[in-house]
Amino acid sequence: MRTLLVVGVWILIGSSLLAQCPVTDFASPSLACSGQNIYVQNLTVGAASYEWDFCSGDLALTPSASIAASSNLLFRTRSMRVAHDSNSNLWYGFTIDQANSPYKLIRFNFGNSLSNDPSVVDLGNPSNVLNSAFDLQLHKEGSNWYGLVANTGTNSLLLLSFGTDLGSTPIVQNLGSFGVLDTPDGIFLAVENGMLSVFITNGGSVSEIVKLTFGSSILNAPTISSFPVAGGSALRGIAMIRECDRWFGLVISYGNGKVFWLDFSNGLSQSPQSGEITFFTSYNFPTNIALGLDGSEYFAFIQSALGEQYRLSFGSSIIDKAGTGQNLGNFGISNENSALELVKVKSDWFGFSIDLTNRKLVRQTFPAMCDASTAISTGQNPSQLSFAASGTKKISLTGISSDGAISSQSKAITISPSIAPDIAFTSANVCANNNVNFTAQNTSGNITSYAWSFGDTNTSPLTNPSNIYATGGTYTVALQVTATNGCINIAKSDVAIYDQPIADFALPSASPFCTNQNYVFTNQSTFDPASSPTWEWLLNGTLVSSTQNLAQAFATSTAQEIRLKAKIPGCENEIIKNVNTVLPGPLTNFSFASDCQDSPVAFTNTTSGTITSYLWTFGDGNTSSSTNASNTYADIGSYNVT
Known part of the structure; x- marks a missing residue:
């Protein structure tokens, strides 16, 4: 056959059904x-x-503080929230100036790391609805970002819509007071299985927390409920965390300098029990709170309006309401503060607060270095x-x-x-029932002993041993070495072993076999697919192909030996089949002249050998049985002629 060219796309959980606790170990x-x-x-x-x-355990350490940014915009900012926008891989912080100068939404642009000093951006008062707002929280739903603002001055809740870019200026919608908000201050969002609930502290005459259940979307109209916090006065910040299948919250009582607990023992859909944290009570005008779980220990950080910060350490359980408290001081920064945010990035914790006296963003870091x-x-x-x-x-x-x-x-x-001594190893060969060779690799030169475990119960004390696996499979091989200083080290790796392939192929169903004719020999070998065997086809002892199937013509009219070898590292298998009789066959060939559209193309037969008939196919649907033939092509194109 020849080709003829004719030219032309912090989650929290609340549920009335308590979940089963994992047993972690x-x-x-x-x-x-x-x-x-x-x-x-x-x-x-x-x-x-x-x-x-x-590298856990950071929150048990005393943080250090440094100035991350300075701006006159940071005048009466009571809360701060930080979020990572995965759409852009950028970190942002948000705060709101409560002072009517006018009220402002302020954004911190940290770039790709909270270790960076951020730029401070004045977003103004979108839609002119901000009024003495105390707190805000951020929420991502699908690919869109939203915020909820406790708009204290108008007893309302505001919805911020950022679209897909948290770095944009949001559209603001006033959701109103729902008939229950009274000096709303602290706000906390909880999501389980796509169901959103929002908890807002009322800082007015009644000490209570309002719960808004939005359901599957923050854009839904919420159902409204509330529960009291007995003994509270002028509630401020609120934070919640989960221990096993039980949610627990802490809320700041600014009016009498207390911290109250909220125990959702029957799930977030039910009103919690509440009471005062009594193991530490030395607060001086507490305003905001953040909770964290670090190293299987629960911590609360509480910010004083007079600059001091307090840490409550609950140990491995927060729901028993027992622990210790410590005044961490003001880190030498300020005597006037309110905002507090706590963020974990990988293994590192960052704290943020705002020095109102000097109008500075304060970043807290913890001294643990992760090595x-x-x-x-x-x-x-x-x-x-x-x-x-x-x-x-x-x-x-x-x-x-x-x-x-x-x-x-x-x-x-x-x-x-x-x-410890350095150690690694390599392996050669992957065939079951054959030697698999292992080689230890070390540069320290101080190893005194080797202990190999091959994953099949076999072991060896040799430096470079071999092992024979009885069957194919994946085996975890471990090498433990001991150095002269008594240190050990271990290298582990999974080694894939395969059963030996069994070579086989099918002869073509031709009768008779002739020279000068291509025949296809179909590989029917059995092998482990992941072993990826290599193939060798030999014709009369000569290597002719390394493909899986063989397409081959016989050059001489003598008996032919076809051999197939299937190989994987460490072993091989072969099979031989014979074709005993091969008859002389014609050697087909032709040439052509002229390749113009609508003109006859002449094909000259140059075939040699004993011929009884011919069949031409011109690739355009036309055929001929003549010895020499011609064909006229109606259209420009490429045609396969046989």
Whole structure:
């Protein structure tokens, strides 16, 4: 056959049904050397997802504060919220100036990291509806961003619509007072399975919290309920967190300098029990609060209007309402403050507040330096990690059920200043019932012993051993070495082993076989698909192809030996089949002249051999049985002529 060319696309949970708690646990060594590969084993039951933190424990430390930005816009800003816009991979902060000068929505542009000093942007008073707003919260629904503002001066709730870009100026809608908002101050959003509930503190004459249930969308009209906080006065900030299948909140009582707890023991859809936190009571005009779970321990940070900040440490359970409190002071920054935000990025925590005296954004960082090779992981069993520096490290695992219930576990590991020997290994060959060769790789040169485990119960103390696997499969191979300084190290890797391929092929169903005729030999070998065998086709001892199937013509009219070899690293298998009789066949060939549209194209037959008949096909539907032929093409194009 020839070709003829004819020219022409912080979540919180509330539910009346309490979820089943995961039982979170993991195994890890308690001692290791610097640089040693550490493998943790997840033993959790009942979790659907996991959050590992290999450098946890920051919130138990005393933070340091520095000035992130200065601006005259930061005059009477009472709250601050931070969010990461995954659409643009940028961080933003928002606050609102309560002073009528006029009221302003203010944005902080951090860029791609909260460690950056942000620019401060005056967004003005969109739609001219901001009036002494105390707090706001941000919410992402689908790809669109929204905000809710407790608009204190008009006893109303405002809806901010940013569209898909949190860096845009929002459209503002006044949702009204719902007949229940009375000096709304603090606001908190809770979402479970796409169902949104909003909790707003009333700071007026009645100490209560209003709950707005928006359902599946923040754009829905909410259902309204409320519950009292007995003993409260001029409620301000509110924060909530989950322990297992039970939600727990803390709310600031500014009027009498107290902190009250909210225990949603029957789920967020029911009114909580409430009472005062009594283990620490030395607050001086508290205004805002943030909650965090770090290293399986619960913490609350409380901001005083006079600059001081307090930390409540609840330990592994917040619902028992017991703990310790500490006055962290004002970090040498300010004697006038209100805003407080706490954000976790990977393994690092950031705190933000606003110094109203000097009109500065204050960034708080925690002194823990993460020297783990991997800071966080969401895998069920993460890959190896190591610590570069000595000291006591804290590894934490949080298990999360499909219903959103959470459970955390932390364990300490002590890292010695002694350096672990480096170790790795390679393997060669992948065939069962044949030698698989392993080679240890080390550059420190101080290894005194090797202990191999091949994953099939076989072991070896040799430096570079071999192992024979009885069947194909995936095996976890581990090599533990010991150095002269007593440090160990471990290298692990999964090795895929395959059963030996069995070569086979089908002869063409031709009779007779002739020379000068292409025949297709179909590969019918059996093999493990992932083994990706290589192929060798040999004709009379000569390699003719490495394709899976063979297309081959016989050049001589003698008996032919066809051999197929199937190979994977470490083994091969072959089969031989013979064609005993091959008859001489014609050697087909032709030439053509002229290639113009609407003119005859002459085809000259130059075939040799004994011929009994001819069949021409011209690629345009026309045929001929003449020895030599011609054809007229009606259209310009390329035609396959046979």
